[in-house]
Amino acid sequence: MDDQRLPRSIGKALMVLTALREGGTPMRLTELSVRTGIAKSTTHRMLCALTSAGLVARVGTHYQPARSASPKPRTHRDVLRLVAPFLGDLLVRTGMTAGLAVLDGAEVEFAHRVYGHRHVWGPCDDTGRSPAQLSAAGRLLVAHDETAARNLIRLAGLGPSEAAELGGDLIRIRQRGFAELTGPDGSTCLAVPLRLPKPPVVALVLEDAGNEADRARALLWLRRVADAAMREVCLAA
Structure with missing residues (x-):
């Protein structure tokens, strides 16, 4: 990835993360794409990157912001x-x-x-x-x-x-x-x-x-x- 594309990708990833945080509830890929105005395929790539970075968690078919603290239900x-x-x-x-x-x-x-x-x-x-x-x-x-x-x-x-x-x-x-x-x-x-x-x-x-x-x-x-x-x-x- 060259230097010209990197800031644009970061901006889109931040848009997706912001939409998840402001939504208040877990959201599907399609809903995130519509809410951010980013193509579905691009939204999916951003979610994969955010999940790998530990910033987003996937729950079934939904996505939500990852929590920094350990989950309460430990067992x-x-x-x-x-x-x-x-x-x-x-x-x-x-x-x-x-x-x-x-x-x-x-x-x-x-x-x-x-x-x-x-x-x-x-x-x-x-x-x-x-x-x-x-x-x-x-x-x-x-x-x-x-x-x-x-x-x-x-x-x-x-x-x-x-x-x-x-x-x-x-x-x-x-x-x-x-x-x-x-x-x-x-x-x-x-x-x-x-x-x-x-x-x-x-x-x-x-x-x-x-x-x-x-x-x-x-x-x-x-x-x-x-x-x-x-x-x-x-x-x-």
């Missing part, structure tokens, strides 16, 4: 308390059982749940836990954490073929951004990550998606509510 338990009320939103929107899940060794723990009328009860409803490899939430969280994946294979005692099958599924989960498992009764469990600024440690889950239309709608609301929940977490920091 996943703090995050769970902030996000738990959003489970009610999911239940109202989909009618399905909604939950928050975290990894604990080779198991996944369902820390909070709200139940829908169509819920199919199982052993994990009594214990609040399930083998991680047998749950959508567990596979989702392991897919984003290589250390957890290795520990799971070791702790669960998976053989070479089982480990290879699990590894292939984890790759697909990372590519799609969600996990899905279908039970023997035909019910479906869907999970998406809460995108914290590190490997996700909390999964947002919906259970009992009965058909393809319900599944598509459930996944849509899972992603929308996950974005809204993470904005809440960042605003509380």
Whole structure:
């Protein structure tokens, strides 16, 4: 980049940062482009540079000014308390059982749940836990954490073929951004990550998606509510 272009780029970056600070809430790329009058592709480059410099933070599809202090919710338990009320939103929107899940060794723990009328009860409803490899939430969280994946294979005692099958599924989960498992009764469990600024440690889950239309709608609301929940977490920091 030559000396003539550098000041202009800095000026545009400052315009984007100022718009974020004055907006008061996280904003999407398109909204920032319209607000600043800067082309969308250029706005995206400025956001990438500001994010790399630690001045802007990305939360799902939104951007906001980075905070200089460490976030207040320091543990996943703090995050769970902030996000738990959003489970009610999911239940109202989909009618399905909604939950928050975290990894604990080779198991996944369902820390909070709200139940829908169509819920199919199982052993994990009594214990609040399930083998991680047998749950959508567990596979989702392991897919984003290589250390957890290795520990799971070791702790669960998976053989070479089982480990290879699990590894292939984890790759697909990372590519799609969600996990899905279908039970023997035909019910479906869907999970998406809460995108914290590190490997996700909390999964947002919906259970009992009965058909393809319900599944598509459930996944849509899972992603929308996950974005809204993470904005809440960042605003509380």
